[in-house]
Amino acid sequence: MSSNPLPDGMAIAAETPWSRQRRRLTWSRLARGSVPYLLILPVLAVIGAVLGYPLYSLVRLSFQHYGLFELIRHAGQSVGLANYSSVLHDQIFWHTLLRTVVFTIANVGLTMTIGTALALLLVRLSNWVRVVLMSGLVLVWSVPVVVAVQVWYWMTNYQNGVLNYALTKLHLGDFFHHDWYATTFSQLGIVTALIVWGALPFVVVTVYAALAQVPRELVEAAEIDGASSLRVFRDVTVPILKPMLLILTSLSILWDFGVFTQPYLLIGQAHTTPSNYLMGTYLFEEGYIKTDFGRGAAISLLMLLIVAAMSVFYVRKMVKIGDVE
Amino acid sequence: MRTRVFVAAVAVVALGVVAATAGASGQHRQANKLTVWLQVDAQSGWPDVVAAANAQFQQDHPGYTVDVQYQNWSDHLQKFDATLAGGNSPDVIEMGNTEMTKYMAAGAFADITSSKSIFDNSANWLKGLAASGVYGGKLYGVPYYAGSRVVTYRTDVYNKAGIKKLPTSLAQFTTDARMLAAKNASVKGFSPVYIAGTDWYFAMSFVYDFGGSIAKTSKGKWIGNLDSPQSIAGLTAYKSFFTAVSKASKTSDEAHPAPYDVYSQGAAGSIIGPGWYSCCVGDKFKTTTAQFVMPSHTPGQPMPGFLGGSDLAIPTTSANKALAVDWLKDFISTSSEKALQAKGNIPNATNLLGTNVNERAAARSWFVPAAKHWVDVENGNILRNMLATILQGKLTVKQAAQNASDNISLVLNGS
Numbered sequence: 001m002s003s004n005p006l007p008d009g010m011a012i013a014a015e016t017p018w019s020r021q022r023r024r025l026t027w028s029r030l031a032r033g034s035v036p037y038l039l040i041l042p043v044l045a046v047i048g049a050v051l052g053y054p055l056y057s058l059v060r061l062s063f064q065h066y067g068l069f070e071l072i073r074h075a076g077q078s079v080g081l082a083n084y085s086s087v088l089h090d091q092i093f094w095h096t097l098l099r100t101v102v103f104t105i106a107n108v109g110l111t112m113t114i115g116t117a118l119a120l121l122l123v124r125l126s127n128w129v130r131v132v133l134m135s136g137l138v139l140v141w142s143v144p145v146v147v148a149v150q151v152w153y154w155m156t157n158y159q160n161g162v163l164n165y166a167l168t169k170l171h172l173g174d175f176f177h178h179d180w181y182a183t184t185f186s187q188l189g190i191v192t193a194l195i196v197w198g199a200l201p202f203v204v205v206t207v208y209a210a211l212a213q214v215p216r217e218l219v220e221a222a223e224i225d226g227a228s229s230l231r232v233f234r235d236v237t238v239p240i241l242k243p244m245l246l247i248l249t250s251l252s253i254l255w256d257f258g259v260f261t262q263p264y265l266l267i268g269q270a271h272t273t274p275s276n277y278l279m280g281t282y283l284f285e286e287g288y289i290k291t292d293f294g295r296g297a298a299i300s301l302l303m304l305l306i307v308a309a310m311s312v313f314y315v316r317k318m319v320k321i322g323d324v325e
Numbered sequence: 326m327r328t329r330v331f332v333a334a335v336a337v338v339a340l341g342v343v344a345a346t347a348g349a350s351g352q353h354r355q356a357n358k359l360t361v362w363l364q365v366d367a368q369s370g371w372p373d374v375v376a377a378a379n380a381q382f383q384q385d386h387p388g389y390t391v392d393v394q395y396q397n398w399s400d401h402l403q404k405f406d407a408t409l410a411g412g413n414s415p416d417v418i419e420m421g422n423t424e425m426t427k428y429m430a431a432g433a434f435a436d437i438t439s440s441k442s443i444f445d446n447s448a449n450w451l452k453g454l455a456a457s458g459v460y461g462g463k464l465y466g467v468p469y470y471a472g473s474r475v476v477t478y479r480t481d482v483y484n485k486a487g488i489k490k491l492p493t494s495l496a497q498f499t500t501d502a503r504m505l506a507a508k509n510a511s512v513k514g515f516s517p518v519y520i521a522g523t524d525w526y527f528a529m530s531f532v533y534d535f536g537g538s539i540a541k542t543s544k545g546k547w548i549g550n551l552d553s554p555q556s557i558a559g560l561t562a563y564k565s566f567f568t569a570v571s572k573a574s575k576t577s578d579e580a581h582p583a584p585y586d587v588y589s590q591g592a593a594g595s596i597i598g599p600g601w602y603s604c605c606v607g608d609k610f611k612t613t614t615a616q617f618v619m620p621s622h623t624p625g626q627p628m629p630g631f632l633g634g635s636d637l638a639i640p641t642t643s644a645n646k647a648l649a650v651d652w653l654k655d656f657i658s659t660s661s662e663k664a665l666q667a668k669g670n671i672p673n674a675t676n677l678l679g680t681n682v683n684e685r686a687a688a689r690s691w692f693v694p695a696a697k698h699w700v701d702v703e704n705g706n707i708l709r710n711m712l713a714t715i716l717q718g719k720l721t722v723k724q725a726a727q728n729a730s731d732n733i734s735l736v737l738n739g740s
Contacts, residue, residue: 073432074410288406
């Protein structure tokens with residue numbers, strides 16, 4: 001009730017007079033009290049429609065056996081927790097989860113490290129180089145994911161790929177007919193390169209903007225005191241950037257953990273097997289390819305729980321940072 | 326507290342309205358339009374046949390339009406599933422003959438048994454192909470066309486390599502391929518016979534040629550059979566043939582890249598695939614391209630080829646079922662089927678059969694196990710994964726076949 005702008009005393013005062021006055025007072029109280037609710041009502045309605053209802057359907061679906069037969073009739077059979085227990089007893093689920101965690105750490109680590117390094121570089125560059133680099137980043141940002149995947153697929157193509165051609169021409173070895181999709185490590189390595197490439201612009205631009213917030217005097221003072229540039233970065237720049245870096249890291253984790261488009265399209269349906277599943281592709285294969293929508297719903301809810309748990313950790317950390325400052 | 330209840334009530338009503346309208350919009354359809362899903366093969370191979378059928382249909386039904394939407398094999402089932410859920414499925418859909426059983430069993434298609442006699446040649450339909458459209462004695466899909474797999478080759482490079490007579494045994498073909506490789510050593514990455522590493526349609530032909538099979542039934546259960554000695558002999562022969570003749574990626578599939586693209590770039594002396602591959606060999610090789618039947622390891626015999634094919638079905642959700650039947654009648658008419666045959670396909674009826682290379686290749690053929698869950702084996706990439714593992718040498722043929730076989734037993738007997 002703390003969001004109610006009216007003090008409780010007013011309601012008590014309204015108890016004593018005539019019932020008619022009381023009703024009028026209650027009406028005006030209701031009207032005034034509900035203004036904030038009315039203001040957020042459109043948002044609530046939209047969120048409820050686009051998130052709440054589908055989520056409810058998803059939860060209901062996860063307790064049903066819902067295959068092709070049920071899909072055609074628009075009616076599932078209730079099976080209790082069977083979908084959850086079959087997923088949790090599936091070795092493939094645990095292997096995929098572990099692979100996805102490692103994959104996420106690698107992707108987020110590379111994105112944040114390279115992104116921060118590029119942002120620091122931007123500060124030190126001459127004006128025109130900065131414009132060129134920024135334009136490049138914005139171009140990368142503006143390429144739709146599906147188009148980017150196609151371009152990367154062509155570049156890494158076995159038969160006519162420019163990557164193999166360039167590496168061979170640069171005398172880095174004989175890359176003629178090198179198969180970048182031969183092993184799981186290599187497949188996910190290419191996917192990682194694609195994801196990091198696509199994620200860099202957002203990180204660089206954001207960190208670059210945050211760097212403008214670092215007070216010049218602080219850096220100068222540290223330098224006068226004889227601090228090396230590494231020391232200045234560690235003890236002056238990073239603490240100021242920390243909230244921003246934490247937000248970017250947590251967002252990247254959320255995005256990379258559930259990534260689907262890049263691995264599925266780049267590796268291709270014909271080559272997606274349990275040995276290269278990520279959580280996103282696992283969910284798609286189990287739910288859609290095998291038309292077992294109930295099981296798919298259970299997997300997606302488990303993913304949601306994992307992601308929510310990770311978010312809680314970061315949100316709490318960020319709130320703590322806010323308290324200190 | 327009352328305000329909260331009020332807000333909750335409003336929210337519930339709003340949600341209800343949204344849900345109701347969402348449900349209603351899915352049901353809306355245009356009454357004078359027929360939506361047809363065909364595979365891209367028709368778009369690249371025989372758009373004229375499609376156009377002719379549409380013209381005939383529109384002549385019989387003035388005011389009606391046909392919206393043909395071309396689909397890809399890799400994702401058309403997922404798209405179809407989505408339309409089944411949303412209520413906007415097409416009125417006619419092309420299905421691969423290996424994909425039919427699962428959908429017929431689930432009740433996705435309309436029973437058209439009573440209309441069978443109105444289709445041209447329906448009394449003489451190809452037995453194997455027509456069977457894929459029948460479930461529980463009822464007709465759910467009409468046969469569209471079949472295709473065997475043949476060798477498409479460049480006569481100029483074969484002549485230059487001194488190959489006077491086309492190979493009639495696997496051993497002879499391997500020897501010829503070695504001669505082709507030697508003559509074209511200057512062309513970097515040249516494949517005498519380009520085979521995508523995980524082309525399971527071709528690889529399984531070796532399995533059947535050596536007397537093996539993918540799966541068999543025993544006491545009403547499916548048992549994976551790739552681990553039988555005959556199947557292993559076939560897989561071993563596939564591995565040595567691939568190693569000797571193809572420079573393709575061991576993990577590639579027959580759609581990425583399309584073998585005819587490699588061929589049209591001059592990087593292959595021959596390719597293996599459907600007869601209509603001759604469509605797309607490129608202007609440069611148009612006049613020097615011919616086809617022959619893939620020989621068996623038993624001299625003089627053709628190697629059993631995968632008898633692929635397509636059926637056409639009418640989803641139960643279609644609101645234009647009678648019209649859809651009429652369009653089907655036009656699309657699989659005798660003249661359409663003859664046009665398809667001219668493009669190198671096998672027509673859908675025995676009385677239309679001729680003696681083109683594709684039809685000769687079909688003399689010995691194999692088909693996937695007629696199991697409800699077969700399509701899950703196919704889309705789960707169990708066979709492709711096994712082939713890549715074998716060619717890369719990650720596992721021995723025996724180990725890889727054993728794993729795949731166990732997996733197939735599991736999937737085919739699934740609920």
